[in-house]
Amino acid sequence: MKIIDKLAWIEIKNGKILSTKSYGKEKYYIPGGKREGAESDVQALTREISEELQVQLIPDSIRYMGTFEAQADSHPFGTLVKMTCYKAGYTGELKASAEIEWLKWLSYSDLESVSAVDKIIFKQLKEQGELL
Template sequence: MKTIDKLAWIEIKDGQILSTRSKGRTKYYFPGGKREAEESDFAALSREIAEELTVQLVPETVNYFGTFRAQADQHPEGVEVKMTCYTGHYTGTIQAASEIEEVVWLTYADREKVSAVDQIIFDWLNAEGLLN
């Protein structure tokens, strides 16, 4: 089985979770991306968040949230995405940049609008009472 190794930032505010939609896509995804050669999780995640959302993660506030796996969206059956998630505070104003076309705050009612791995995270957050 092929695995796509991704990192994601989990940002929850008022029972809603930050999500993004890339240009040419219909589904929403948590912000983040793939690491480049030799990058640490923090280096890759902070680079991706700065590129996609124009904000800076505050290093001392970034904490591991969990790792989730599911069938990769828009890939052949058997291609899995492994999403390692972190939370953390940021500085700046969130706005769409780079390949991001739209930034939204989603609730559990929006579950069907996100990728399979994000749906697993939605379910967990909802069960924990963190997502409206």
């Protein structure tokens, strides 16, 4: 079994979660990505969010939210994605960059437009009353 280790930033406003769609992809994903080399979670997440969304996470505000696993989209069966999620404040204005085609605020009703691991996260956020 192969595991893809990813980090994600959970940003919720008005009961909706910030999601991104990369060029060439059909589904929306919670923003984040993979670590490079010996990066810590905070270093990797801060770098990925800066690259993708042109904002800076505030390091002292970064808080662990949970780790979730599911079948990885567009990978052979048995390839799992492990998504370690954090909430954090940020500075700057959200803008799509790099491989990001779209930014969109999604609600629970958008569940079918996200990846399998994101569905698990959406369900937990809905149960906690954070997602409409």
